[in-house]
Amino acid sequence: MLLAIDAGNTNVVFALVQDREIRARWRIATDPRRTADEYAVWLSQLLQLEGYDRSDVTGVIIATVVPRALHNLQVLASKYFKTDAVIAGQGSAQWGFALDVDEPGNLGADRALNVIAGHALHEGDLLLIDFGTATTFDVVDYQGAYKGGIIAPGINLSLDALVTAAAKLPRIAISAPQGTSVVGRNTVDQMHIGIYxxxxxxxxxxxxxxxxxxxxxxxxxxxxxxxxxxERHTDVFDAIEPDLTIQGLAMLWQRSTQSGTHPGT
Structure with a gap:
């Protein structure tokens, strides 16, 4: 069974994947100072709650946009799962698609994995939108080449900036509005409308x-x-793939396995 790890700016997502099916997933706040031992204690308990054991994991693949988090995750794989982790974008796990942009080396691992999974799951030209710490828009042509995109502040980041900069504005939860009116009658409603x-x-x-x-x-x-x-308030999406990044990790792992060059084979 594969343990796929996606270390983002806000959360680290751990997923158990078997035959490309996600069996379980967990997330923890990203903290580059968190040690392999801390990850292991937390993760071992969650594995047991789902009916699994560390010995069920036979391979580990890691993608990260937080370089400082990588070392401890690699130690987690070697010390507690007895395997050398495959690192997405390196060695046998190169991306495997054309990067038709000015700075190909600067593409984030999460976006690259979305390209891999998006092209595998859907035909034709694609626009991939990932709602994370930042909201990213990625353009993928019908051949699977990455053509570029857009980086915008994530909705939580936008709300945090608004509340931090304006002393009298309250902190609100992000939620879909009950109605469609864009005329707010009070401060909280106006903030909901502005953000959403x-x-x-x-x-x-x-x-x-x-x-x-x-x-x-x-x-x-x-x-x-x-x-x-x-999803409820716009028809702009043709499909929602909640686990696109993890699916990309599983596909990249399978490709690297077939190459026969990574430590897990």
Whole structure:
């Protein structure tokens, strides 16, 4: 069974994958100072709660956009799962698609994995939207080449900036509004409208501009924990793939296994 680890800016996601099916997943706040021993204690208990044991894990693959977190995750794999982790984007786990951009080495691992999984699961030109710490828009052509994209502040980041900079504004939870009115009658309603409908307008506007620039029909795929938050109030998404990054990790692992060069084979 594969342990796929996606270390993002906000959370580290651990997923057990078997035959590309996600059997269990857990997340913990990203902290580069967290040691392998701390991860192991936390993860061992969660594995047991799901009916698994550390010995069930036969391979580990790691993707990270937080370089300082990588070492302790590698130690976790070697010390507690008795295997050398495969690192996404390195060695036998190279991305395997064309990067038609000015700075190909700067593409985040999570976005690269979304490209791999998105192209494998959907035909044609794609616009991939990932709702994470940042909201990213990635353009993938029908051959699977990465053509570039957009990085925008994530909705939580936008709300945090608003509350931090304006002393009298309260901290609110991000949720879909009950109605469709954009005329707020009180401070909290006005904040909800500004954050939520403002974000919907940004998504729809940027997707329209991207489609016009691509010039061919493009399928819009959304991923990330907050993707479902917007599904009810916009028809811009053609599909929602909540686990696109983890699916990309599983596909990359399978490809590296077939190459016969990584330590797990």
């Amino acid at each position: 409908w403002g974000y919907v307008a940004m998504i729809e506007g940027l997707v329209a501009r991207l489609k016009a620039e691509v010039g061919r029909p493009s399928k819009v795929i959304a991923t990330g924990g907050l993707a479902v938050l917007f």
